[in-house]
Every structure is written in structure tokens, then in C-alpha cells.
Amino acid sequence: MATTVEGLGGRPATEAGFRICPATGLRVHIAAQTLIKANAVAAVVFLAIGGFFGLLVALTRWPAVHLLDAEWFYLILTAHGLDVLLVWIIFFEIAVLYFASAILLGSRLATPRLAWVAFALMLIGAAVTNVAVLQGDSSVMFTSYPPMQATPNFYLGLILFAVGALTAVFIFFGTLVIAKEEGTYEGSIPLVTFGALTAAIIAVFTLASGAVILIPTWLWSLGLIAHIDPLMYKLVWWGMGHSSQQINVSAHVAIWYLIIALVLGAKPLSEKVSRGAFLLYILFLQLASAHHLLVEPALSSEWKVFNTSYAMYLAVLGSMIHGMTVPGAVEAVQRQRGFTNGIFEWLRRAPWDNPAFAGMFLSLVMFGFLGGISGVVLGTEQINLIMHNTLYVPGHFHATVVTGTTLAFMAATYLVIPLIFQRHLVLPKVARWQPYVFGIGAAGISLFMMGAGTLGVSRRHWDITFSEALFSFDYPATAFLMMGLNGIAALLAATGGIMYVVVVVGSILFGERTTEASIRESKLIAPYGPEVAATYGSAGTWHLPGTYVLVGIFFTAFALYYFVNWKYLSEIWPMG
Amino acid sequence: MAIHPPKNRLWWNEPVERGEIVWIAIAFLWGVFMFLFMIWWHFTGAQNLSNEAYRIDPDTYAERTEAFAEQYTVGEEGDTGLPVVHPPPGSDVYMYARLWEWWPVLELERGQTYRLHLSSLDWQHGFSLQPVNINIQVHPGYDMVMTITPDRTGVFSVVCNEYCGVGHHTMVGKIHVVEPGQPAPAAESGG
Numbered sequence: 001m002a003t004t005v006e007g008l009g010g011r012p013a014t015e016a017g018f019r020i021c022p023a024t025g026l027r028v029h030i031a032a033q034t035l036i037k038a039n040a041v042a043a044v045v046f047l048a049i050g051g052f053f054g055l056l057v058a059l060t061r062w063p064a065v066h067l068l069d070a071e072w073f074y075l076i077l078t079a080h081g082l083d084v085l086l087v088w089i090i091f092f093e094i095a096v097l098y099f100a101s102a103i104l105l106g107s108r109l110a111t112p113r114l115a116w117v118a119f120a121l122m123l124i125g126a127a128v129t130n131v132a133v134l135q136g137d138s139s140v141m142f143t144s145y146p147p148m149q150a151t152p153n154f155y156l157g158l159i160l161f162a163v164g165a166l167t168a169v170f171i172f173f174g175t176l177v178i179a180k181e182e183g184t185y186e187g188s189i190p191l192v193t194f195g196a197l198t199a200a201i202i203a204v205f206t207l208a209s210g211a212v213i214l215i216p217t218w219l220w221s222l223g224l225i226a227h228i229d230p231l232m233y234k235l236v237w238w239g240m241g242h243s244s245q246q247i248n249v250s251a252h253v254a255i256w257y258l259i260i261a262l263v264l265g266a267k268p269l270s271e272k273v274s275r276g277a278f279l280l281y282i283l284f285l286q287l288a289s290a291h292h293l294l295v296e297p298a299l300s301s302e303w304k305v306f307n308t309s310y311a312m313y314l315a316v317l318g319s320m321i322h323g324m325t326v327p328g329a330v331e332a333v334q335r336q337r338g339f340t341n342g343i344f345e346w347l348r349r350a351p352w353d354n355p356a357f358a359g360m361f362l363s364l365v366m367f368g369f370l371g372g373i374s375g376v377v378l379g380t381e382q383i384n385l386i387m388h389n390t391l392y393v394p395g396h397f398h399a400t401v402v403t404g405t406t407l408a409f410m411a412a413t414y415l416v417i418p419l420i421f422q423r424h425l426v427l428p429k430v431a432r433w434q435p436y437v438f439g440i441g442a443a444g445i446s447l448f449m450m451g452a453g454t455l456g457v458s459r460r461h462w463d464i465t466f467s468e469a470l471f472s473f474d475y476p477a478t479a480f481l482m483m484g485l486n487g488i489a490a491l492l493a494a495t496g497g498i499m500y501v502v503v504v505v506g507s508i509l510f511g512e513r514t515t516e517a518s519i520r521e522s523k524l525i526a527p528y529g530p531e532v533a534a535t536y537g538s539a540g541t542w543h544l545p546g547t548y549v550l551v552g553i554f555f556t557a558f559a560l561y562y563f564v565n566w567k568y569l570s571e572i573w574p575m576g
Numbered sequence: 577m578a579i580h581p582p583k584n585r586l587w588w589n590e591p592v593e594r595g596e597i598v599w600i601a602i603a604f605l606w607g608v609f610m611f612l613f614m615i616w617w618h619f620t621g622a623q624n625l626s627n628e629a630y631r632i633d634p635d636t637y638a639e640r641t642e643a644f645a646e647q648y649t650v651g652e653e654g655d656t657g658l659p660v661v662h663p664p665p666g667s668d669v670y671m672y673a674r675l676w677e678w679w680p681v682l683e684l685e686r687g688q689t690y691r692l693h694l695s696s697l698d699w700q701h702g703f704s705l706q707p708v709n710i711n712i713q714v715h716p717g718y719d720m721v722m723t724i725t726p727d728r729t730g731v732f733s734v735v736c737n738e739y740c741g742v743g744h745h746t747m748v749g750k751i752h753v754v755e756p757g758q759p760a761p762a763a764e765s766g767g
Contacts, residue, residue: 024579026579070742070745071742074739074742104579139742141739145700145738147698147699148699148700148741185581186585187581187582187585188581188585190577190578190579190580190581190582191579191582192578192579229717230700230716230717231715257578258578258579261577261578261579262579265577266577266578267577267578268578269593269596270590270592270593271584272587272588272590272592273592273596274578294625295625295712295713296713296715297713297718297719297720298629298718298720300627301618301627305614305615309607309610309611309614312607312608312611313606313607313608313610313611314607316603316607317603317604317607320599320606321596321599321600321603324596324599325596328595328596329578376610380610380614381614381625382614382621382624382625384711385625385710385712386709386710386711387711388702388711388712388713389704389711389713389737390704390711390737455709456704456706456707456735458702458704458736458737460737460738460739461735461737461739461744461745462744462745463745463746464745466735466745466746468746469745469748470656470658470677470746470748471656471733471750472748473733473735473748475706475707476707544595548595551599555606558606559606562610566613566617569621570621570623572623572708572709572710573623573708573710573724573725573727574622574724574725574727575622575623575624575626575723575724575725576624576626576723
């Protein structure tokens with residue numbers, strides 16, 4: 001784009017400590033680039049470890065396999081939650097924050113040395129907590145609800161990790177200030193940076209909540225504090241636990257915009273609308289701690305209704321807006337390119353063989369249909385009565401965090417490798433299929449767990465045949481079928497995960513070095529230069545029938561599923 | 577593009593296309609509807625969670641539950657040694673959770689309403705009534721009181737669905753629902 005060159009602020013292109021990206025024209029701070037690499041690699045390592053643990057969990061919950069014994073199962077389940085839900089995602093998000101600030105703004109990163117300290121703290125923290133769990137005395141689940149107690153190192157590691165992550169978030173803020181002061185860009189920050197800023201603001205709230213609850217809990221585990229109220233713990237802990245998933249939402253939506261910009265040259269339909277939607281996240285997403293407290297004693301229904309709905313679903317509104325503007329931007333740019341036949345030629349002729357695009361679009365669809373709808377239903381005050389702590393809950397959040405966030409991050413990796421690591425992908429055919437294999441597997445995990453949960457099957461449960469219990473109880477046969485299918489889906493997702501790790505590690509170590517010519521030839525990213533689409537999307541040029549149909553289907557599915565669950569609720573014992 | 581500063585520096589003054597506005601309006605109104613639906617259900621729906629709860633010392637709660645069981649025990653659940661307690665309709669019914677049992681076994685009458693108390697004596701537990709599928713979180717130190725009206729007869733299981741240590745999956749309790757006025761069939765119901 002013409003703006004890219006202007007965005008350099010008239011600086012010499014070959015300034016010391018910087019390089020110019022041959023593919024995008026962005027001015028890349030080498031120190032920031034190294035930090036992005038380090039954080040991304042750490043993320044992938046923990047994804048591999050945590051993903052392996054996840055496979056063990058799924059194979060144990062597959063009744064015909066029932067792999068681990070009870071003690072190991074609870075231990076591995078604790079480690080799985082920790083390593084993927086927290087460590088993989090936050091490490092990758094730090095890489096995203098550095099990228100969206102230093103790289104996209106063409107700025108130097110604030111205090112790279114401190115960024116290394118933050119990185120070390122996160123790494124040490126993650127290691128300390130993992131060791132505590134693997135030693136066997138801290139099988140308390142990721143949530144570690146008191147009065148159940150882990151060893152002090154379990155909490156200490158989490159605190160170190162949170163301090164490191166918080167430091168990195170402030171380095172992001174510092175970089176924004178530097179870029180503004182040094183004039184490395186003109187006007188407003190790009191939309192992707194705005195989305196990252198949203199994630200960072202939510203991260204401050206999240207990590208602060210974590211510190212507020214984990215520090216006293218750590219002192220309690222050391223015997224210095226006598227009592228932690230279990231309800232207060234849950235309220236504050238979920239200020240971290242749920243809000244950290246909202247960092248993910250903001251980050252992966254920003255990545256959707258990033259990928260369609262790089263791969264297709266798509267621009268947002270309306271900057272105002274997309275930024276407004278991010279603003280709704282900042283204002284309302286943090287209320288979601290209530291999602292975990294809907295069937296708890298001592299909280300009023302008024303409090304629950306207001307908080308669980310993010311004040312009248314205003315954060316859901318944000319996601320529904322992105323759910324239209326992202327496919328809308330794709331449709332607009334594709335139509336501009338001449339794919340104007342019928343309602344869906346633009347979608348059929350999208351670059352489905354580009355893993356970055358395929359992963360992004362699957363993430364968009366599955367986050368909305370599986371994760372979004374199930375989240376609203378699960379978080380409805382009364383409907384939660386038929387779902388709380390059933391497998392529906394992990395079913396829901398595997399849809400948001402795995403098919404949504406993780407798949408989007410994987411898709412982004414296929415651009416990070418050529419642009420930041422400056423290597424071509426090895427095994428491009430494997431990479432091409434990876435988003436589909438992983439996406440379908442993860443979607444299966446989500447759907448089958450939600451199915452089992454609808455039938456009442458408990459989450460975090462080693463033996464749903466109750467073979468060692470005083471009383472036996474038989475879940476319906478369908479529930480057992482669901483658990484078996486869940487195991488098969490987990491095998492598929494694990495295959496996709498292995499494909500991802502092989503491509504990433506292989507490319508970083510053995511990938512061919514990129515050159516300007518070779519990147520253009522690879523067609524991984526949109527050709528830059530004269531703008532392909534200067535005017536579409538602005539007033540008067542709108543024609544997006546495909547997007548209207550997609551959001552229409554989404555809305556219909558949403559409304560139907562919502563009312564079906566009220567129907568289920570109306571069939572349980574009357575209570576009040 | 578989304579990776580560059582907006583071309584138009586006054587991006588907030590750009591008009592928004594009608595298609596976007598329509599979708600935003602639909603999504604907003606749907607949110608308002610879902611919000612109001614929860615409130616509406618509080619007035620018209622038969623399934624809501626009570627707001628009644630008290631702080632209580634676990635020992636006190638245990639005493640109350642034991643006194644309640646002693647008063648209304650009608651038999652033993654099979655050969656488990658667990659009492660089956662048949663409280664009068666409308667009365668306060670107590671059940672506690674502890675590692676790893678639900679105590680006592682209850683026998684309720686179909687169509688009658690009870691004030692069910694739930695609390696834990698140690699860690700957090702999850703009251704998951706199956707196959708009805710009612711799920712309530714049980715905390716130590718909090719006595720949660722809700723009115724319930726069993727609407728079908730049968731044997732119902734209380735599965736713990738909040739992880740509570742290595743015996744978690746063995747924690748299952750029982751509730752019998754019988755026809756009103758029937759003699760207590762507890763002794764024959766088995767394990």
C-alpha cells in the first residue's frame with residue numbers, strides 16, 4: 001500500500017537495528033522480532049506438552065479405553081488446563097502484542113531487556129507450576145478451588161507467570177507511547193493494533209485479578225493466612241479465569257483482521273464499527289466472572305442476570321458485529337477482484353489452500369456457531385441449572401479456545417514463519433491440510449462433550465460407570481457413545497496438532513530462507529504495491545449478499561438453539 | 577487495511593452502511609430480548625434458583641442434618657448402613673456433602689414441595705441430580721435453601737460434579753421419590 005512507505009516517517013530504510021520486510025514493506029525492529037520468535041516458540045512448546053496431556057485426558061474419558069488410573073487422570077487434567085488454557089495462549093498473545101505494536105507501527109519495542117526479563121519470569125513460573133503438578137501433590141485442577149489446597153509452588157509459579165505477562169503488557173503500552181512520540185505512523189493506530197490494545201487492557205484487569213486472589217491463596221498454602229472464603233475465591237479467581245479468555249477473544253479477532261489483510265488485502269468495512277465492537281469488549285467482557293457463579297449460594301439473581309449477560313449482552317453484540325464485518329470484508333475484497341457470480345462465488349474462490357486463510361475462516365465460523373452460541377446459552381442464568389459442571393462446560397470452551405483462539409493462532413503462525421522467522425514452510429501439503437484436520441477434530445471434541453453434557457455427564461470425572469461407588473448410576477447409552485466419539489475426535493485433533501508442530505519446528509529449523517521474490521511467488525500473502533481495492537466498502541459500494549445469508553443462518557441457529565434449551569429447562573423439577 | 581492506520585484520518589465521521597446498521601440493531605435487540613427473557617422467567621417460569629442462603633459453621637450444619645435424620649428416619653438403604661429419611665411435605669430437608677458421600681438418603685413424595693438445604697462439611701462439591709439434570713454448587717460455610725417439587729417418582733442419583741479429590745468419582749448419593757401417602761418402601765429399594 002502507498003501508506004506503508006509514508007508510515008515509515010521518512011526514516012532511512014536501513015537504520016541500524018531494523019530491517020524492511022520485503023513482503024509487506026513494514027519496518028521491523030530486530031530486537032522485537034527476536035522476542036516475538038522466543039515467545040512464539042515457548043507457546044508452541046507448551047501447546048505440544050499441554051495438547052499431549054489433553055489427548056491422555058480424552059483417551060481416559062473414552063470408556064472403552066480408560067487409559068489412566070484415577071490419580072494420574074486428575075493430575076494430567078490439571079496440567080492440561082494449565083499448559084494450554086494459560087501458558088500456550090498467553091505466550092502467543094505476548095508475541096501478538098509485540099507484533100501489533102512494534103512491527104505494525106514500525107517502531108522500536110520499549111525496553112527489550114525488560115521484555116526478556118518478562119519472558120524469563122513467565123518461563124520460570126510455568127515450569128515451577130508444572131513441576132508442582134507433576135510431583136503429584138497439586139492435582140487441584142486449573143481452578144484450584146479452596147478449601148482444597150495445592151502445594152505453595154503451584155500458586156507461586158502462577159504468580160511469577162502473571163507478573164511476567166503483566167510486565168510484557170506494559171511493554172506493549174510503552175511501545176505505543178514511543179511510536180506515537182517518535183512519529184512512526186500517522187493518524188490512528190491500525191485496527192489490528194487497536195484489537196491488540198483491547199486485549200492488553202483486558203489483560204491488565206485479568207492479571208490484576210489473578211494477583212489479588214493468588215497471592216493470598218499462596219500465603220494460605222504457606223500457613224500464613226487461616227482461611228480463604230471459597231465463594232470469594234471463585235468470584236475473584238474467575239475475574240482472571242474467564243477474563244483471560246476474553247483476552248483471547250480480542251486477540252484472535254484482531255488476528256482474523258490481520259490475516260485477511262495480509263492474505264487478501266482486505267480492509268475493514270467500517271473502521272468505526274469494528275473499533276466500536278472492540279470497545280464493547282473493553283467495557284463489558286470482564287463481567288463474565290458471573291458465568292461461573294450462576295448456581296452458587298449467596299449471590300442474588302439481580303447480580304447474576306446483570307453480570308452474566310454482560311449488561312444486556314453488550315459484549316456478545318461486539319462479537320456478533322465482528323461476525324459480520326470479518327466475512328463482510330472478505331466478501332467485499334473478493335467481489336472487488338471479480339468473484340461476483342451468485343451469492344457465494346467469493347467464498348468458493350477464496351484461498352482455501354492457504355492454511356492461514358483456511359484456519360482463520362474455520363476459526364471464525366466455529367467460534368461463532370459452536371463457541372458463541374453455546375456460551376450464551378450456558379451463561380443464561382436459569383439454563384445454567386441444567387449445564388453447570390457438566391461436560392457441556394468444557395465442550396463450550398473447547399469451541400471458543402480451541403476451534404476459536406488456538407486455530408486462529410495456528411493460522412497466524414503460517415504468516416509469522418515467512419514474515420518474522422523469514423523461512424518458507426516445509427511440508428506445504430501438510431500445512432495445507434492441517435487447519436482442516438485440527439479444526440474438524442476440535443469441533444468434534446466440542447460437539448460431543450456438549451452432547452454428553454446435555455445428557456448430564458459430569459466434567460472432571462474419572463469413571464462415569466461408578467464402578468467403585470457405593471451406589472451405581474447409569475448414564476444413558478448415548479452418553480457413552482458421545483464419550484467414544486469424543487475420544488476419536490481427540491485423536492483427529494491430536495493428529496492436526498502434531499502436523500502443526502512438525503511444520504512449525506521443521507520450518508524454523510530447516511525452512512528455506514525467504515527472499516522478496518520467493519515470498520511473492522509463494523502467494524501466502526497479498527501482493528503489495530498499487531492498492532488492489534481503494535474504494536470498496538465505503539458508502540455506495542456495498543453489495544454483500546453472501547454475508548447477509550451467513551449471518552442470517554447464524555442468527556436462526558442461535559435463536560432455535562436458545563429456545564430448545566429453555567424447553568429442556570422447563571422439563572426439570574419445579575424449583576425456586 | 578487493518579494493518580495500516582485508517583486512510584481517512586477522520587474515520588469516525590465516515591457514514592456507516594445500512595447493512596451494518598441493520599445487523600447491529602438486530603444483534604442489539606436480540607441481546608435485550610435475551611436479557612429480559614431471564615427476568616421474565618423469574619416471574620413466570622417454574623425453574624429458578626433460590627436466593628436464600630445463610631452462612632453456617634460446618635459443624636453446626638452437620639448437627640442439624642443429623643438431628644433431622646434422626647427425627648424422620650424410616651429405614652436403611654439396602655445394607656449400606658445409610659439412613660433413609662422421609663420428611664413431611666413442606667418441611668426443611670437437610671443433606672450434606674463431604675468427602676466422598678451425600679448424606680443421608682432422602683425419600684420425598686411426588687408433587688410435594690420441600691425446602692432443601694445443601695451445604696458441604698469440607699471442600700466444594702457439586703450436587704448433580706440425575707437423570708433429572710439439576711446441577712447446584714455446594715460450598716462449605718454456606719447453607720443454600722431452595723424449594724423443590726419432585727414431579728415424577730423413581731430413584732434419583734446425586735452425582736458429585738465438582739472435583740473433590742481422588743475419590744470424587746465414587747461420590748454418589750440417592751433420592752427416592754414415591755407416591756404421596758404410600759408406606760415407605762425404602763427397605764426394599766436396595767443399593
